[in-house]
Amino acid sequence: MILTVTLNTALDITYRVRELRPYASHRVTSVTERPGGKGLNVARVLAALGHEVTVTGFAGGPAGRAVQDQLTATPGVLDALVPVSGSTRRTIAVVEETAANLTPEATQLNEPGPQITPAEWSAFQDVYEGLLPSVSVVALCGSLPPGVPVGAYAHLIRTARAAAVPVLLDTSGEPLRRGVAARPDLVKPNAAELTELTGSHEPSQATRDVRRRGARAVVASLGPNGLLAVTPEGRWRATPPTRVRGNPTGAGDSAVAGLLSGLIDQLPWPERLTRATALSTATVMSPTAGEFDRPTYEQLLSRVTVTTEATAA
């Protein structure tokens, strides 16, 4: 069993309109809703690959109910979200009908998320500790809602390590900085997060720096340049067969799912990276934002290139 943690879950709503014009009134021609927040996206991809996943974090209000209703209907996903008095945030992506499906030209409106009380944060930690004995790996994903202490991930990493459960961290800013110092097994920053954390624009140097700060392994997702992995077992770069065009929404979450899937299946690093790159690329190429196309994924598995990176001096 894989556990994903999403403290700032969301109901992701997509509106289609003809053309978005500021200060005008718009008829929304179609409305779609699905559970969101990085850990829930990761869980959906894992479930589609045939893994069993438990999701935890917070859910509240009408949007939280909508999220839980949809999770309950997803085979392979177990809902262990903790109820809160505030309302789960909504995110609204406004997409123009004239936009091609493959272009990411959405106008995004993101609610701030519910204020978490100290009692709710404490209730979550109890649930989390209770789940750890039955899971093989835990992924801590995304931003923190208001009220959750900035050192939350550092604390959750120490708890997982004490229970001997490997932990992956995918977040940004100060929660990432503090989380890395708590010695997670794996972090998956993108290029911007890597630079923000280390001050370096050079991925090879920055990933080494992240290991020095405490991470056992680092897999950086570098967009069209694929993945760069720096681990105790070696250094690799995985690249997709061609530069693909499409919508990068959710590509990073698919990479996380690929890494977790490979870890659970006890694959060696090059195969884990192949799986993560193929999933991530198949997500960019999918007509639906954040979904991956299975035939494309399976074709890509044999076409991803993994090369050993020279160890820097």
Next chain:
Amino acid sequence: MILTVTLNTALDITYRVRELRPYASHRVTSVTERPGGKGLNVARVLAALGHEVTVTGFAGGPAGRAVQDQLTATPGVLDALVPVSGSTRRTIAVVEETAANLTPEATQLNEPGPQITPAEWSAFQDVYEGLLPSVSVVALCGSLPPGVPVGAYAHLIRTARAAAVPVLLDTSGEPLRRGVAARPDLVKPNAAELTELTGSHEPSQATRDVRRRGARAVVASLGPNGLLAVTPEGRWRATPPTRVRGNPTGAGDSAVAGLLSGLIDQLPWPERLTRATALSTATVMSPTAGEFDRPTYEQLLSRVTVTTEATAA
């Protein structure tokens, strides 16, 4: 007891953002929600004036629950909304933080509303017929959701007339055209609706035409030019004391509430028009869209001018 009908109820959501830029990602800094749809707005104003109001129409899904939760908490308002399997529409007004409260510069995103089934439309008609014997006046307000026949208001007007309950109609397009032909006691078009219905840009001529088409009385709301009333008892124009600046959202609904309130209190036409104009103007001047400022309203009552209009040849 006053009855307002809102077939296309809404949950009106207001988002504040710093600046709305198409294709960018925005943090929403504040979220407010309230029941919407013309008949619910009219009911809220009537309740604030001390009247008892029953609201009916359709409600469904999470947005419908949110609407009903808030209505239940509003003193003076009785909830008789009919449950539907679809979800009540949301409307989102995106307002920039830099915008003054009094300017109407919202970017509006309106969901289409639930598909109403024939069984749901039939259930509504039973509820409506059951409510009529206990009400003194009924107001039919706003657009029709998908699935409701275009002649719906015409049918509801005939049912009200058969029960000897006076009926006010405030809608637009084909539902207005068919509704007027069913001989309602009062219609309240704005300038655009008047022109669309009659083809005439001249309010004096257009209002006479609406009476010829079947309405017993017409009160046209002409924005800053106040109200023009054409009734069997006479013709009047009511104008606010000064041209006011502000947000016209909900001003028409406040005028409807003023007309209903004056009718229930058996006021002569000039006093009904004074009340409607004062409420409408106080709504434009309110810092919160769609609300009215009570002290402003009370001051305006003695400052609205009502003049008799010459009868046209």
